[in-house]
Each structure stands twice: as C-alpha cells, then as structure tokens.
Amino acid sequence: DGGITQSPKYLFRKEGQNVTLSCEQNLNHDAMYWYRQDPGQGLRLIYYSQIVNDFQKGDIAEGYSVSREKKESFPLTVTSAQKNPTAFYLCASSPQVGGSGANVLTFGAGSRLTVL
Amino acid sequence: AQRVTQPEKLLSVFKGAPVELKCNYSYSGSPELFWYVQYSRQRLQLLLRHISRESIKGFTADLNKGETSFHLKKPFAQEEDSAMYYCALSNNAGNMLTFGGGTRLMVKP
Secondary structure (H helix, E strand, O other): OOOEEEEOOEEEEOOOOOEEEEEEEOOOOOEEEEEEEEOOOEEEEEEEEEEOOEEEEOOOOOOEEEOOOEOOEOOEEEOOOOOOOOEEEEEEEEOOOOOOOOOOOEEOOOEEEEEO | OOEEEOOOOEEEEEOOOOEEEOOEEEOOOOOEEEEEEEOOOOOOEEEEEHHHOOOEOOEEEOOEOOOOEOOEEEOOOOHHHOEEEEEEEEOOOOOOEEEOOOEEEEEEO
16 A cells, blocks of 8 residues: 555644644655545645645645655644644645646545544 | 635435536636545545546546536446545646535435
8 A cells, every 4th residue: 555654544632732744655756735624625725845845835724834854755743723623634745746747646544633 | 716616515316327516616727627536435536637538437527617617427327436526626837736625426226
C-alpha cells in the first residue's frame, strides 16, 4: 500500500494542546496538500506546498501550521488556536503544479482528530 | 473566488436506473473540472476529468459553460456505484482544487 502514508489514523487531544499529523509520500510528487473533511461540507483546503521550503495558505489556514523541509514530507500541526479542530484530515499529493498532472490528486487514508 | 455546489447530499436510485449527480460551479477564469469518488473503506480517488473526455466505469460528465455545470451521468446504475462523489474545480494556475460538499449515491437492489 504505497503512495501516501498518514499517521496516526486516530488521535485524541485535550483542549489547549498542539498536535502534529504526519504525511509522507513516496511518489516523488512535487505538490502536497492538506484538506479538512467535515460532513456536508466536503473538503476544504488548509495548506498546500508546490515545492520544498515553500507553502501557501488555503481557504481555512487559521489555527494550522505546516512545514516542507523534505519533498516527501508535509506535516500539519493543529494548534490550540484552531477553534474547532475535531475533524477528519486528508493529505494529498500531485505530480506537479500546472500542466496535465496538476490536480490529479493521490490521497492518503486520513487522520481523525478528536478534541476531548 | 471559485465555488462548487452539489445540491444533493443524498441520491438514492434503484439498480438499472439512470443516475445524474449535479454539480454547478462559479469561476471567472477558464475552469477545469473533476469528479472524485470515495467508495466504502477506500481512499478518495479521481474518477474523471473533463479535459480527458472519457467514460470511466460507465460514467460521463460534460462541461456546460453556459450553465456552469459539470453533471455526472450514468445510464444504468450498478450497486457497486454506491459511494460518495465529489465535484472539484481547479483554478487556472493549477495549484488549488476546490471541492463541492459531496453527494452520497446509494444504488438499491
């Protein structure tokens, strides 16, 4: 089951704690993305990265942070500033930004975060 | 701003019946549209994209710029088509994909 690996699959957090969700890909893709999935709201983009050491805010970046120190890794930190962090988080990647491969996303299995 | 609307949260049809999952979008540029699907206990995956103009698993979708729609159609639904379907829109730069709220398709035997 190669491609994109997200961990942990389930995570519980107390209010006020930061947590980091891991996303690793072995597809040699340039672009990586983090989405939040809530029932009835579809997927909303949190952050994306087109290249190492560069990332951009998506539609709902407040309360989240990311890093892209390596091509294959794009971890997401859910900070205590995120007011409603309980959700399902999906990581994805695509071969490149722009061109025929753009937006043909490969998704991970997801991480479910629950704030207690 | 780009926006994708899927008006139906749930669509239930009988096996063998035609199915149409609606998708409307708003975008000022030249749109590129996609359908993604998530079967039970599987990962979200690409079903088809409008520039490919292909039929995947019997599904087709035509981009109608006049009506700003990209409805997904299949003439005869099968039980294995039951899944969550998401319509998505890419911006011109190809660096941001906006998803609709999703439609759950249930195909009854």
